[in-house]
Every structure is written in structure tokens, then in C-alpha cells.
Amino acid sequence: MAGLELKSLYKSYGEVEVIKGVDLSVDHGEFVVFVGPSGCGKSTLLRMIAGLEEITGGELWIGDTLCNAVEPRDRGIAMVFQSYALYPHMTVYENMGFGLKLAKTPKDVRDAKIREAARILQMENLLERKPGQLSGGQRQRVAIGRAIVRKPEVFLFDEPLSNLDAALRVDMRMELSKLHDELGSTMIYVTHDQVEAMTLADKIVVLNGGVVQQVGSPIELYQRPANLFVAGFIGSPKMNFAPVNVDRVEGTSVTISGKDIAAMTLEIPLNAVQAGDVLTIGVRPHDLVPSPSGAIVGRIGLIERLGNETNVNIELPSGASWLAVLDGDQALQRGASLIMNLDRAKIAVFDAGGQAVTAEKPLA
Amino acid sequence: MSFIRKYWLSAVAILVSVVVFLVPFAFIVLTAFKDPKQASLLDFSWPQGNYLWGNIVEVVTTRNWMLVTAFVNSSILTVASVALLVIFGAMVGFVLQRRKTRLNGLIEFLILAGLMIPPAVVPTIWLLQGIQLFGRLHGLILIEVAYGLPFTILLYRAFISTIPRELDEAAIIDGARPFDVFFKVILPLLWPVTVTNIVVQSVAIFNDFTNPLYYLPGNANATVQLTLYNFQSQFNTSYNLLFTNIVLITIPPLIVFLFFNRQIVAGMTAGAVKG
Numbered sequence: 254m255a256g257l258e259l260k261s262l263y264k265s266y267g268e269v270e271v272i273k274g275v276d277l278s279v280d281h282g283e284f285v286v287f288v289g290p291s292g293c294g295k296s297t298l299l300r301m302i303a304g305l306e307e308i309t310g311g312e313l314w315i316g317d318t319l320c321n322a323v324e325p326r327d328r329g330i331a332m333v334f335q336s337y338a339l340y341p342h343m344t345v346y347e348n349m350g351f352g353l354k355l356a357k358t359p360k361d362v363r364d365a366k367i368r369e370a371a372r373i374l375q376m377e378n379l380l381e382r383k384p385g386q387l388s389g390g391q392r393q394r395v396a397i398g399r400a401i402v403r404k405p406e407v408f409l410f411d412e413p414l415s416n417l418d419a420a421l422r423v424d425m426r427m428e429l430s431k432l433h434d435e436l437g438s439t440m441i442y443v444t445h446d447q448v449e450a451m452t453l454a455d456k457i458v459v460l461n462g463g464v465v466q467q468v469g470s471p472i473e474l475y476q477r478p479a480n481l482f483v484a485g486f487i488g489s490p491k492m493n494f495a496p497v498n499v500d501r502v503e504g505t506s507v508t509i510s511g512k513d514i515a516a517m518t519l520e521i522p523l524n525a526v527q528a529g530d531v532l533t534i535g536v537r538p539h540d541l542v543p544s545p546s547g548a549i550v551g552r553i554g555l556i557e558r559l560g561n562e563t564n565v566n567i568e569l570p571s572g573a574s575w576l577a578v579l580d581g582d583q584a585l586q587r588g589a590s591l592i593m594n595l596d597r598a599k600i601a602v603f604d605a606g607g608q609a610v611t612a613e614k615p616l617a
Numbered sequence: 618m619s620f621i622r623k624y625w626l627s628a629v630a631i632l633v634s635v636v637v638f639l640v641p642f643a644f645i646v647l648t649a650f651k652d653p654k655q656a657s658l659l660d661f662s663w664p665q666g667n668y669l670w671g672n673i674v675e676v677v678t679t680r681n682w683m684l685v686t687a688f689v690n691s692s693i694l695t696v697a698s699v700a701l702l703v704i705f706g707a708m709v710g711f712v713l714q715r716r717k718t719r720l721n722g723l724i725e726f727l728i729l730a731g732l733m734i735p736p737a738v739v740p741t742i743w744l745l746q747g748i749q750l751f752g753r754l755h756g757l758i759l760i761e762v763a764y765g766l767p768f769t770i771l772l773y774r775a776f777i778s779t780i781p782r783e784l785d786e787a788a789i790i791d792g793a794r795p796f797d798v799f800f801k802v803i804l805p806l807l808w809p810v811t812v813t814n815i816v817v818q819s820v821a822i823f824n825d826f827t828n829p830l831y832y833l834p835g836n837a838n839a840t841v842q843l844t845l846y847n848f849q850s851q852f853n854t855s856y857n858l859l860f861t862n863i864v865l866i867t868i869p870p871l872i873v874f875l876f877f878n879r880q881i882v883a884g885m886t887a888g889a890v891k892g
Contacts, residue, residue: 305786326792338783342805351801352791403791 255316255329255406255439256281257302263310264297264463271297273463274311279441279456284433286450287443288486289460295443296411298460302441303332303409316406326355331400332409335416337392339384339399345371346380349399370401373435390421397429401436410442414449426452447487451475459483481607484535490564492535492601493575499530509534513569515548519597525610532610535601538564541577544594551575553589558582567591645867648860656857672861676848679858683836684844684865691840693754695823698761702769702818703811705762710773711803715785731767738831745832757833761822769814776810777803812880820870841866 257279264272272294279285287295300306302313304325313320320328331352339348346367347354353363371377374394384392393413400408410429414422430453433440444450450457451471459466459474459482466486467479478484484492497511505523509532510516526532541549554566554574563583567575577593585591602610640661648656649672650664677684713724741760742751750756780803788802804811826842833840844866848859874881 303786303790305789325790330790332787332790334783334787336781336783338781338787340784340788340802351788351793355792355797355801399787399791 256283257407257439257441258312258314259302260312260314261310262298262301262308262313264294264301264306265309271463272301272309275460275463275465277458277465277468279439281439282437284430284440284442284453284455285458286454286456287441287458287460288445288447288450289466290486291445293460294463295445295460299332299409299411299441299443302407303330304328329406330409331403331405331407332411333393333396333400333413335412337384337396337416339392339395341384343383344380345376345382345384345387345395345398348384348395349402352399352403366402366404367398370398373401373432374398389417390425393417393425397432401432406439408438408440410440412444413442415444415446422449429453447489451487457487459486461486477609478535478601479609481533481535481603484601484603484609488537490538490576490578492537493541494533494535495569495571495573495575497532497534499526499528499532502526502528512571513549513551513573515550517548517597519600519602521602521610526604531605533603533605533607535603536575536595537599538576538578540596540599541575541579541593542596543579543583543591545592547592547594549575549593549595551591551593553585553587553591556585556587565591567593645860645863648856649864651857653855653857656855656860659856668857669861672857673865676858676861676865679847680836683839683847684841684862686837687839687841687844690754690838691823691842694758694761694829694840695819697755697758698765698822699815699819701758701762702765703814706766706769706814707773707777707804707807707811708799709766709770710777711799713770714774714777715782728767728770731763732771736764742832751832752834752838754833754838757829760828760832761825764828765818765821769818772810772814773807776807780806809880812877816873816877816881819873823870 257277259275259277262272262275263270275298287298289295297306301308302315304320304323308321315328315330318328340351343351349367349370350363353366358366367380368377371380374397376391376394376398379387379391379395384395387395393416396413413429414425417425426449429442433453442449442453454471456468457471457474458468461482467474467483469477471487474483474487478487478492481494485494495511495513497509497514499507499509500516501508505520506518507521507526508516508518511534514534549567549569551567551569554568555564556566557564560582562581563579563585565577565579565583565585567577569575577591604610644661647661647664648659650667650669652664652666652668655662655665713721745751745756745760750759784802784806785798788798793801824842825840826845829838829840829843845859845862848855848862
């Protein structure tokens with residue numbers, strides 16, 4: 254039984270700081286996904302947990318052990334690499350048994366564990382093959398099998414599905430989810446694919462520039478992003494943003510307007526904003542609905558008709574471009590003007606610093 | 618017509634290589650069959666009678682079976698030197714490729730220096746005498762290892778750069794200690810370039826004439842190439858025996874080449890282009 258505790262972890266290469274103080278606690282059995290754009294430090298953070306990168310500052314606790322200076326083999330972890338990293342000169346059986354062999358596990362125990370893992374992953378028929386004779390999906394399976402055999406406290410996945418084709422990726426995603434249920438171990442998973450993050454995670458950690466932006470369940474992140482970065486990163490297609498001014502504040506009802514948005518009243522926590530503040534509002538493409546009396550008027554740009562939904566690019570008066578996803582197939586004319594209404598309850602509001610405006614964090 | 622136009626250059630190339638490589642070899646073999654009188658003419662002629670067996674017996678038994686001693690010495694020298702070269706070359710190549718430190722530049726300079734700067738014989742002898750290794754076989758083994766190491770390291774390092782680092786890391790996570798990573802994961806994957814190294818270095822060391830001449834004096838210490846001196850002197854050279862000797866000592870490297878020919882090319886080009 255092992256959770257994971259990261260206490261203000263730092264990593265720097267010489268002058269360059271890559272991880273700038275990450276605090277995170279992971280409970281036993283949780284499936285945690287690190288997401289972020291490339292270069293945000295998510296892989297580095299994972300490798301620090303694995304012990305492949307030295308920790309410059311802070312503490313890493315796995316279970317009840319301070320693991321900063323513990324060798325990777327003693328951390329109770331197993332890792333699955335993006336490139337699978339199977340040993341090409343060994344058969345699948347030897348690949349999976351390599352760690353146990355190094356640990357001098359008796360041969361019969363080793364054999365039982367390998368066959369058990371092969372059974373879980375349904376690849377008993379592949380055991381005598383070499384990695385070169387396997388397809389991408391099968392290799393990935395072997396890599397996961399190699400991790401399972403070690404019976405680790407924590408599984409680490411470094412973008413394990415990004416070398417697979419789209420269809421296989423969906424299958425493996427479901428299998429990973431099943432595997433997590435079956436094994437009940439803690440899993441940490443790095444990806445830049447937010448669909449993977451949303452579908453697999455109990456808890457998502459959004460990273461940008463070596464800093465944790467937000468930690469929460471997938472739906473929490475989707476519905477209540479903590480800042481502009483998370484709002485723009487989570488959700489596909491991207492959230493639309495527009496700058497607005499605060500015209501009038503009466504208790505909790507605040508009237509806003511902007512170049513692209515007709516004056517409207519929103520419910521914002523008491524004392525969170527003042528008249529004259531500049532805010533940014535965010536609206537999900539799915540929350541825009543065509544309506545004759547809407548707050549937003551724009552010209553229709555590119556139209557993508559997908560059958561079940563229609564993606565419409567709308568050029569707003571300020572020159573900004575928004576995307577609306579409309580239900581069903583809509584016959585629209587390019588260049589025509591479109592009036593849209595937005596669901597007020599679902600509008601996200603951010604202050605000038607990009608932080609979500611909430612009751613806990615009122616503007617000074 | 619088009620056939621000739623297409624292949625005339627290849628035909629010329631084959632012809633030239635036959636003249637350059639096979640004619641001298643034919644000359645050696647022909648002369649080994651001759652008696653002393655005909656051999657001393659040094660011409661490209663058919664032997665008058667077969668004296669090969671007699672020549673072989675004389676070559677082998679000369680100076681109290683010196684050629685046999687020489688074969689034993691050369692075999693020990695070659696096997697020991699090549700084994701050390703492979704192990705050390707692969708290790709140095711591995712560490713040099715994987716671990717980037719401030720010393721890397723200096724080490725790479727020293728390796729290149731080892732390739733480019735000709736060895737200084739007299740100081741080396743002085744050094745060997747100082748550590749009691751002069752005129753001993755293991756001293757010469759160390760010399761051969763030192764001279765062969767730069768080339769071996771370069772070959773290994775180029776090849777190791779094509780082995781993804783994730784393999785090392787996977788092994789480390791699996792619980793491998795540094796020596797496990799090297800001997801159980803990396804070294805087996807280096808097989809193609811190891812074969813190249815074995816062939817290139819064993820042929821070079823087996824055929825080495827000058828280093829045994831400088832560093833391993835004395836009849837008991839002779840290596841095969843030095844036995845050639847048995848049949849040459851200032852006023853009189855037994856060409857039939859000399860060429861028989863050449864035939865005999867050419868056979869082992871020739872066999873090595875014939876067996877490993879394919880792998881040599883594979884190892885030489887592997888690592889040249891990242892695949």
C-alpha cells in the first residue's frame with residue numbers, strides 16, 4: 254500500500270529550472286495523469302519519481318520512505334516507456350523475467366509470475382518471440398507485462414500510447430483502465446493527449462512551465478478551471494476567450510460588456526470584482542447556441558459539417574475568432590452573420606492576472 | 618552492345634583487382650612449390666616438380682621447431698589482446714557515449730591522439746624495462762591493447778549511440794546495477810560491431826611485425842611474422858622456404874576473413890547512419 258507525496262520538488266539543469274516547486278499528494282490506488290504542453294516538465298517529473306533524474310530540491314515520499322537518494326530498483330516502482338524499451342536480444346519471456354532474474358527470484362516463482370502476467374495481458378502465445386517479431390501493440394503489452402511482473406507499488410507510464418495508431422490507442426486505453434481496476438495499484442501516467450487524461454484519470458495534474466496549474470478530477474478541471482491556461486488546455490475544441498469590462502456591480506450581479514459581447518449580467522461572488530475591472534470570460538464551443546436574441550454577433554467563417562455536429566468558425570467584430578460546436582447538421586452560409594446566445598451559468602470568468610474569479614480568491 | 622556499355626567499368630575494376638590482389642598471391646603459392654634453385658630466379662613460372670611438402674617440413678622444423686613456438690605465441694598474443702580490446706573498448710565507448718562530463722573533451726582528444734601520433738618506441742621500451750615487462754609476452758599484449766584501443770573505442774561509441782538510452786533506463790528500473798546494464802543489456806547488442814573488432818584487430822595483431830620485433834626480442838619469444846627472418850640473410854635468402862612460410866602464416870587470418878566477411882561490413886556501417 255503506497256501513496257506518493259511530493260513536497261516542493263525542484264529540478265534544475267545548471268541555471269535552467271525545469272521543475273519549479275511541485276507539491277502533490279497521491280493516494281494509494283489512484284490513477285493520476287500528468288498533462289501539459291511539450292516541454293512543461295511532466296516527463297522530467299515522472300523520471301524524478303522513477304529515480305532516473307536526480308532531485309535538485311524538495312522531498313519525494315513513496316509510501317513511508319523518503320526516496321530522494323534511494324536507487325530506482327528499491328523504490329518499488331515500474332515504468333513503461335514511450336518507446337517500449339524492450340531488450341531486443343531477449344525473448345518476451347526473458348524480457349518480462351529480467352528484473353526478477355536480477356533480483357535472484359527462484360526459477361519456479363519467476364515462471365509463475367511471468368505466466369500470470371502473460372495471462373492478464375492475454376499474450377501467452379507470444380512468450381517465445383523476440384520483440385522484433387511483434388507489432389506495436391504487442392510490444393506495448395510486453396512492456397506493460399514487464400512492469401506487472403515486478404508487482405510494483407507504483408506504476409509509471411511515460412506517454413505509453415503515443416507510438417500506437419489511433420484505433421489501437423483506444424483499445425489499449427480501455428485495457429489500461431481495466432488493468433488499473435484489476436491490480437488496484439497506484440498509477441502515474443504522463444501524456445499530452447487530453448482525451449487519455451480525461452478518460453483514464455482519477456486525478457489530473459496540469460503542468461505548465463514546471464509549475465502545477467491545477468490538480469483535480471477531470472470534470473472539475475473541465476467545469477471549473479483555475480486559470481486561463483487550464484481553461485484553454487483542457488477541453489477539445491479549445492475554450493473561447495474574450496476580454497470584457499465590468500460596467501456595474503450590484504451585490505453579486507455584475508454587468509459586463511465588451512467589444513464582442515453585448516452587455517449582460519453575470520452572477521459573480523460578492524466583492525470579487527469592482528466596476529472598471531478588465532476580465533476575460535471563457536465560453537466552451539459546445540455552450541454556444543444560435544438564437545435570435547444573443548449576446549454575440551459574428552460572421553461565419555469556416556464550416557465543418559461532421560454529421561452529428563457542426564463546427565463553425567465565427568469572426569467577431571474585434572477580429573477574434575471563436576469556434577462554436579452546434580448540435581446536428583446545420584445548413585449555414587459562409588459569410589452570413591450569426592447571432593449566438595451563451596449559457597450564463599457555464600461562463601468562466603478570469604481576472605486580469607488570468608486566475609479564475611471565485612469567492613475564495615477575491616480581487617484585492 | 619548495351620551489355621558492354623553497362624558493365625565495362627565493372628569488368629575493368631574486377632580485372633585490376635585480380636591483377637593487384639591475386640597475382641602476388643599466386644606468385645607466393647607458386648614459389649612455395651619450387652626447389653631452391655628455381656625459386657632463386659624469382660620469376661613467374663610454373664614449378665618444375667612438387668617440392669611443397671619438403672619445404673613445409675623444413676620450414677616447420679627450422680631452428681628447433683621455431684614456427685610452432687611462434688604459432689603458440691601469436692595465438693596467445695592475439696586472443697588475449699583482442700579479448701581485452703573488446704571488453705575495454707566497449708566499456709570506454711559505453712561510458713563515453715552515455716555519461717557527459719567535463720572530461721569528455723580531453724578523453725576524446727587523447728583517443729584521437731592515440732590514432733594520430735606515431736608510437737615512440739625507445740621511451741616505451743624504457744618504460745617497459747622499468748616495470749619489468751620488456752621482452753615478455755604480457756608486456757606485448759598490453760602494447761597491442763594500447764595501440765588498438767582508440768580505433769576500437771571509436772567503432773563502439775558510434776554503435777552505442779544508436780542504442781536508445783531508454784534501454785539502459787529500463788534495465789536500471791528493472792534493478793540492474795551498472796555492470797548488469799553493460800554485460801547483460803548493452804554488450805549482447807554490440808555483437809555486430811564486436812565481430813568487426815575481433816576480425817580487424819585479430820588480423821592486425823596476428824600480422825603485426827614491427828611491435829613484436831621491438832618489444833619482444835629473443836628466439837623463444839618469436840611470433841609468426843618474425844619467423845620470416847629465418848630464411849633471409851644479407852647474402853643468401855632461401856626464397857622457396859620464405860614463401861612457404863608466408864603461405865603457412867597467411868592461412869589463419871584468411872580463414873577468419875572468410876568466416877566473418879559479411880559481419881565485418883555490417884559492423885563497419887552500423888552506427889554510420891542512424892536508422
